[in-house]
Amino acid sequence: MNSSNLNFVTSNEILADVLKIVQDEGFKMNSKGWYTSQIQQGLSEMAFDTYFDERSESVDIPHNCRIQMPKGAFNIKNLYLVNGDDCDIESSTPVYHKKNFINAPSGDGYVANNKGDNGSDPFHKDTSGKGGHRNLYYYSVQNGEIMLSSNCRGFKKLFIQFSGVGTDIGEVPYIPVFMRQAIKDYVSVEALTIKVAMVPSSELNRWSMLLNKAENSLDIQEVREGSWLKARRRIKKLDSKQRNDIKERMQKMYY
């Protein structure tokens, strides 16, 4: 399946359809902000399921070797230490994950179950005499902070490749066109749920029927083949070029 960078729809285009379905064109029932928030939440749900939102970011390495995970990041895919800048990377090397690694707040020294120099530890082999971990660069994440080993200071920047939440909270959402129907259904279901709770009993049947229709169309439980499942399948089918296109587009939007 091919797609282009321009194949994104705005939140307004989603709203143009949803507001007709839920008959709230004058925002009498919910504010525009509420609908936009639902679009963002729908995108995030899809991002958690599919990792469609691939992003990267480079940040300067501070002296204490602790870096806050980028906004909207929930899954680190790769870390690289880089010299140079974003336009001209002179050298780079990967950073490896180390279990139970926590560095000191100053960045000097750390604790970990396996530090290489393990002496007579019966569970962790002493590898200090064989080079061990000393030539490696490693990291761990705790409470949203990326903690780097002190030897990472030899590089200028940390390049982070991660999965994003679709749209950062508070940002205006842009929706890949192949998940348009899924997001439309997602927002419709949320809005119609409120509508059903609010309407008088004389209108309940009509709105309940519409809610059922929207729920079936979305089918977020993926019992049948609803728009949610279709969107997930489409994302899986994306070729690498297309994934890169989306990535590029996302990066242009946020950074």
Place this chain on the structure above:
Amino acid sequence: MQTTLKTIVNDISIGLGQITDDKKVLDIQIAHWVIMLANRIKSQHIGKRDSGAFLSIFPNVPIQTFTTNSGPNQIKGRKYIKLPACIYDYNMDGGIEYMSFYLEDYEPNCPPPFTVQTLDRTTPSGAQRLYFSPYEKPSPNNAYFYRAGDYIYLLGLECVNAKSIEIGVYASLKPVTDPTLNWEEPFDFPEETIPVLTRQVLDLGRFILLIPQERVNDGSTSSTESVPTNKIVSVNELKEDITQNK
């Protein structure tokens, strides 16, 4: 040519036989009945259909701020507009169809402000929830209004220099006590429901004219009515006493 209030009142006067000099029901009374019942029918009519036939747009209502707290609903320091007309009290302030604001730096080539710079409805108690979400937090991009009586307070426009508001409302009919009411002007009422209105006013008029004279309190019966002067003794009480004495 739309029907006027005068036409309807004259029609009903003839229907009730109130056309002579000594008529019992004055035209102003009939006009009050007409407006009273017309408001009911018109509000139902608007509620049933999606139409702009009875939408009243006021394009330049000035934004003001009270300098003191005085009386109910007049709150110092908050931006507000005064409702430009009495409106029907539909659910969720449905009497207000829309509101938008104008800024000084409006570009003529941009979309009309009433399509983009709109205000959504909220309530004083519901306003706090809006601040919980970055998407809904009141701001010039997310402006809100809430109604307190005749005043519409604005939320999110505190830091911008908005001068006036465009507001579209479903206005109720002017009462007979309004000095600006013109009987000769077209009556702002759905033409197709005038027969219903006429019938309802005639029914009301006939009922009132049928009220018999003796039901009117002229004070003549109070002087002849006998007022008991002796102690009233219950018959039941007596019987009980007899039983207990046995």
